[in-house]
Amino acid sequence: MCTTCGCGDTELVPVELHEKILAGNDRTARHNREHFVEAGVLALNLMGSPGGGKTAVLEATARAAAGKGWRLGAVSADLATDNDARRLEKAGIPSRAITTGQACHLDAELVHRSLHDFPWRETDVFFIENVGNLVCPAIYDLGQAANVVVLSVTEGEDKPLKYPVMFKAADLVLLTKCDLVPHLDVDLAKIHDALARVMPRPETIEVSARTGKGMDAWVAWVARLKARVAPGGARPTTPHTHARESSAPAVTLKLEVPESLRKGQAHPHDHDAAHGHTHGKGGHRHD
Amino acid sequence: MHEYSLVDALVRRVEAEARSRQALAIHRLSVRIGELSGVDPELFRTAYETFREGTICAGVPLALTQVAASWSCPRCRRPIARGEALACPACKEPARLDDGGDALTLDGIEMEVP
Secondary structure, X not given: OOOOOOOOOOEEEEEEXXXXXXXXXXXXXXXXXXXXXXXXXXXXXXXXXXXOXXXXXXXXHHHXXXXXXXXXXXXXXXXXXXXXXXHHHHOOOOXXXXXXXXXXXOOHHHHHHHHHOOXXXXXXXXXXXXXXEOOHHHHOOOOOOEEEEEEEOOOOOOHHHHOHHHHHOOOEEEEEOHHHHHHOOOOHHHXXXXXXXXXOOOOEEXXXXXOOOOHHHHHHHHHHHHHHOXXXXXXXXXXXXXXXXXXXXXXXXXXXXXHHHHHHOOOOOOOOOOOOOOOOOOOOOOO | OOHHHHHHXXXXXXXXXXXXXXXXXXXXXXXXXXXXXXXXXXXXXHHHHHHOOOOOOOOOOEEEEEEOOOEEXXXXXXXXXXXXXXXXXXXXXXXXXXXXXXXXXXXXXXXXXX
């Protein structure tokens, strides 16, 4: 009401929010991240163009990391078909397909739902193979520890300059299909130069899923991150309750995400507030 | 075309804010889009104008503020020239994106309240 004279007229008020449009996604991503960290699971978000070699890299990872004794797992997203998940299963990586229909990217809620029917807690390294797309997936935090972007040598040396948002989000770029270099007019130095113009901390590994080149370096990179995810070793900082599960015992997750593992988030945020969340389809227990 | 899912999130947020303040109408939305936000401002506007129909935002104008991306050295503050490698030529420090360059925010809502 108008408070100047009490006439009863309505009032126009400017409401200042300065709030991220993806705040809702980020809340769910934080929730996912808390679960991954609490369970000691290293979650990696694998992004890249369609046909860039994401699935092939994962197949080769299963071979290259065989001696590590890691339990691998994956969810694999495509608009249609579960072909990639089947390929990964065949390669020895328990997997689920996320079929996104028309959606061009994964968001934190889709990942959260996919966790419900997948024994992700039984994994040490959990890959989230995103929809093949160099644009949309880049801005959605999923709760991963790090973003890995696959860039094949056949895609053009200036690809990073054309898709700066994706490469800016990358913690690591895997240059794939390097076995093809002798057959192509591609200058790897130009790719590295382009990456340095869009990534403040450019980190790349040249690999070939076919020959196994570079796979040891990639596995070592994963191992370094894995070593920072200590199961059960986290200290309490974040009381975290599930509002919708009042009949179940209150769940308190105790964790601390090392700063170095939060890089995957586009925008780091504080873990200082308990939050409730809703589940789109079907309830689930967190135990 | 993630612009549609972003607009969906935007409209839901505005609806929630309007409900909490018992707003009678919305008059204007202000949104900030950074050059490295991953969002094309024109596509965003088109998505908004399509999606707002049938919602509390029907007919409500959208004010878009675009923010150019710039990088600078976090240590010596030296700006990095556009297109150059993202490391300080003097300190070798990895560059930092200046504020707003990747913003995707709902800055404000102008609403009519009782």
